[in-house]
Amino acid sequence: MTINRRQFVQGATAASALATIPSAAISADSIKLGSVLDTSGIFEIYGKPMEKAHRLAIDEINAGGGLLGRKVEMIPYDTQSNMALYTQYARRLTRRDKVDVVHGGILSASREAIRPTLRKAKTLYFYNTTYEGGVCDRNVFCVGTTPAQQSAILVPEAIERWGKKIYVLAADYNYGQITTNWIKHYAKNAGGNVIQADFFPLNVSDFGSTIAKIQKAKPDMIVAVLVGAAHLSFYRQWSAAGMKKKIPIASTTMSSGNDHRVLTASEGNGVLVCQSYSDKADIPSTKAFLAAWQKKFGNTNDIHEIAASSYDGLHLWAQGVKKAGSLDRMKVIEALESGVSFTGPTGKVTIDGKTHHVTHDMHLIEIQNQQLTILKSIGQIPPSDTQRVCDLEKNPNDTKQYEIKI
Amino acid sequence: MDLAAVVVYEILYTVAFLTLISAGLAIVFGMMRVINLAHGEFVLLGGYAAIVSHNTLGIDIFVSMLIVSPLVVAAFGVIAERLIIRFLYGRLINTMLATWGLSLAMIGGFTLIFGTTTTSIKAPFGGFEVGEFSLSGYNIFIIASAVGVILLIFGVLKFTRAGLIARGAMQDAGVASSFGYDTSKVYMVTFAAGSALTGLAGGVLAPLVGIGPTAGSLYIAKAFITVISGGASVVSGLIASSGFFGFVSQFVTFVTNSVVGEIGLLVAAVILLRLLPTGISGRFFRNRL
Numbered sequence: 179m180t181i182n183r184r185q186f187v188q189g190a191t192a193a194s195a196l197a198t199i200p201s202a203a204i205s206a207d208s209i210k211l212g213s214v215l216d217t218s219g220i221f222e223i224y225g226k227p228m229e230k231a232h233r234l235a236i237d238e239i240n241a242g243g244g245l246l247g248r249k250v251e252m253i254p255y256d257t258q259s260n261m262a263l264y265t266q267y268a269r270r271l272t273r274r275d276k277v278d279v280v281h282g283g284i285l286s287a288s289r290e291a292i293r294p295t296l297r298k299a300k301t302l303y304f305y306n307t308t309y310e311g312g313v314c315d316r317n318v319f320c321v322g323t324t325p326a327q328q329s330a331i332l333v334p335e336a337i338e339r340w341g342k343k344i345y346v347l348a349a350d351y352n353y354g355q356i357t358t359n360w361i362k363h364y365a366k367n368a369g370g371n372v373i374q375a376d377f378f379p380l381n382v383s384d385f386g387s388t389i390a391k392i393q394k395a396k397p398d399m400i401v402a403v404l405v406g407a408a409h410l411s412f413y414r415q416w417s418a419a420g421m422k423k424k425i426p427i428a429s430t431t432m433s434s435g436n437d438h439r440v441l442t443a444s445e446g447n448g449v450l451v452c453q454s455y456s457d458k459a460d461i462p463s464t465k466a467f468l469a470a471w472q473k474k475f476g477n478t479n480d481i482h483e484i485a486a487s488s489y490d491g492l493h494l495w496a497q498g499v500k501k502a503g504s505l506d507r508m509k510v511i512e513a514l515e516s517g518v519s520f521t522g523p524t525g526k527v528t529i530d531g532k533t534h535h536v537t538h539d540m541h542l543i544e545i546q547n548q549q550l551t552i553l554k555s556i557g558q559i560p561p562s563d564t565q566r567v568c569d570l571e572k573n574p575n576d577t578k579q580y581e582i583k584i
Numbered sequence: 585m586d587l588a589a590v591v592v593y594e595i596l597y598t599v600a601f602l603t604l605i606s607a608g609l610a611i612v613f614g615m616m617r618v619i620n621l622a623h624g625e626f627v628l629l630g631g632y633a634a635i636v637s638h639n640t641l642g643i644d645i646f647v648s649m650l651i652v653s654p655l656v657v658a659a660f661g662v663i664a665e666r667l668i669i670r671f672l673y674g675r676l677i678n679t680m681l682a683t684w685g686l687s688l689a690m691i692g693g694f695t696l697i698f699g700t701t702t703t704s705i706k707a708p709f710g711g712f713e714v715g716e717f718s719l720s721g722y723n724i725f726i727i728a729s730a731v732g733v734i735l736l737i738f739g740v741l742k743f744t745r746a747g748l749i750a751r752g753a754m755q756d757a758g759v760a761s762s763f764g765y766d767t768s769k770v771y772m773v774t775f776a777a778g779s780a781l782t783g784l785a786g787g788v789l790a791p792l793v794g795i796g797p798t799a800g801s802l803y804i805a806k807a808f809i810t811v812i813s814g815g816a817s818v819v820s821g822l823i824a825s826s827g828f829f830g831f832v833s834q835f836v837t838f839v840t841n842s843v844v845g846e847i848g849l850l851v852a853a854v855i856l857l858r859l860l861p862t863g864i865s866g867r868f869f870r871n872r873l
Contacts, residue, residue, distance in 0.1 A: 218700075219700070220700060220798060222700050223700060223701055350843070376841055376842075377841075377843075378842060378843070379843060381801075381802060382842055382843075382846075383793050383794070383799075383802060384598075384601075384793075384842070385842075386594045386597055386598070386720075386723070386834075387591075387594050387834055387837040387838050387842065387845070388837075388841075388842060390587075390590045390591070390594055390717065390838070391838070393590075393716070393717050393718065394587060394717075407701075407702035407794060407796045407799070408794075408799070408802070410702060410704075410794050411792065411793050411794050414704060414707065414791065414792060414793075414794065415720060415792060417707070418707040418709070418710075418711065418720040418721070418722045418723075418791070418792065419711045419718050419719055419720040420710050420711020420712070420713075420718040420719075420720070420721075421711065421718050424718060440701060440702060440703070440704070440794075441704070442704070442705075442706045444706065445706070
């Protein structure tokens with residue numbers, strides 16, 4: 179049998195029409211939610227639980243009848259821990275998939291890569307990760323905790339317990355640099371002093387001479403802003419040198435990648451952190467969340483703070499849509515700005531309309547036997563770092579990320 | 585005074601670290617001229633072997649690190665040599681490509697089996713005190729292992745008949761086979777020995793650095809720099825270049841910070857290879873082991 183060009187084109191058109199019609203029919207009446215996360219590669223330890231949190235929240239929303247009488251459908255993209263893929267997938271989500279909202283982004287670099295694209299395409303964006311604060315953009319809601327909620331509590335508490343002299347070890351990129359500036363700021367306010375800050379590229383794994391330098395400087399404590407797998411070697415080498423009994427450690431990052439379960443108990447014990455999430459929290463909504471996660475995925479050990487805030491982010495958005503009674507971007511933004519709350523894995527979270535950041539319930543936590551043991555619950559803490567500089571009511575067209583000046 | 589002792593101790597540790605990660609490569613590359621770009625992954629395989637054998641199978645930690653790791657990696661080395669590398673002896677570029685492919689496959693394999701999470705075992709010794717400083721007792725074990733590895737290589741190559749045959753076969757395979765030695769077998773055993781030493785490095789370093797699928801890149805560059813700068817003599821070249829780079833990188837790290845320390849190591853390597861293009865042993869320890 180021979181097929182000429184015309185027949186071939188006709189056949190192909192018919193086939194592709196057949197292929198596209200049913201999927202268009204399915205998704206025409208469902209609400210489309212884009213999810214961009216690193217679910218493979220070196221950041222998958224952060225991204226995989228976040229994606230699970232998205233799926234769990236969507237299942238719950240759909241089980242409750244969906245939004246505006248329509249089902250929510252998730253369109254996931256795996257950015258493979260590659261920053262270049264973020265812009266590519268963000269464009270695909272806005273142009274081809276025409277989604278109603280995008281949730282995702284993990285590292286600050288990935289957020290800054292897609293924020294302008296989504297704003298230009300007028301697609302609402304939720305960034306649900308703990309970060310260095312200061313993003314002021316009406317198209318973006320930042321649901322994770324910021325330095326005013328972490329370092330502002332952690333640093334004074336640590337100074338009160340251990341003394342005034344602080345040695346900071348930080349990852350050498352924007353998160354580590356800016357967070358270190360916040361630590362200096364909060365230490366000064368609490369009467370403490372950062373005597374030295376050392377920065378490490380993400381692939382450094384030999385801390386031998388750093389440990390000797392720390393002993394020479396004789397600080398009262400270490401504040402670790404270390405990120406990623408290579409940096410975990412610090413805790414191992416610190417413990418192997420017998421330093422655990424001598425100089426205590428506080429950290430802004432420990433446990434956000436479930437590091438406390440990767441390290442052995444004796445390496446992680448006693449590290450002080452400040453977080454919104456602990457599976458040990460005696461809150462009914464935390465227990466309900468853990469039970470739902472257990473039922474869907476079978477194991478709750480992989481949940482971390484940013485998976486919890488990803489789940490919060492999705493439900494906050496859903497409440498905004500319900501309140502607006504519409505999917506129109508501006509109507510949803512205005513509904514969210516009027517102050518939407520959700521009670522979830524970390525207790526009550528409330529959107530602050532002026533900054534598009536979120537008030538969290540924070541806890542002072544100590545790592546004991548690979549568990550997050552709550553020492554003290556601090557209560558509702560607003561994102562005051564961003565509130566100092568950002569007012570979207572007055573400047574609705576602001577798009578800047580503000581940084582603290584030291 | 586105490587600080588001086590601490591600095592010397594850290595320098596010795598770094599020298600030992602470089603010696604351990606480079607010893608296997610010194611044999612595979614220095615003697616056999618095989619550019620094994622999967623060297624970093626061989627180190628990781630040793631680390632994973634120690635972790636699985638200790639954490640999962642409950643075997644004693646020293647047995648895991650000193651026996652299980654070398655055996656597992658040696659066995660893997662034999663398979664790789666028989667299936668891939670033996671067809672490519674003398675073809676430098678082709679071995680590079682093949683072993684690079686092997687390294688990617690191994691990264692994929694580690695990810696499939698162990699996931700991307702970094703795993704580790706707890707270091708077996710506590711710390712000890714020098715004046716007001718605490719130091720890691722485990723580092724002494726690393727230094728002792730490095731000394732042991734050097735003595736082992738030197739002993740085998742210098743005093744045993746197998747070492748003599750291996751050196752002869754590497755120098756001139758044609759002559760060795762005309763004396764009736766099966767050079768293909770000699771190559772296989774030598775590659776296995778190099779792999780075993782690499783596995784040992786992975787095993788004893790696992791408690792300090794943590795093992796993840798992509799961590800191999802931390803070792804490969806330093807190992808190649810050490811071996812190439814060492815030059816043709818396996819033992820004396822290895823000692824000289826590990827000592828030199830360990831001293832430079834740790835000294836610079838103490839004076840400044842770890843980033844400048846790494847840069848110091850690379851700058852030292854560039855200058856050294858400019859002045860001594862055949863490596864340290866090409867100039868100072870010629871015709872020695």
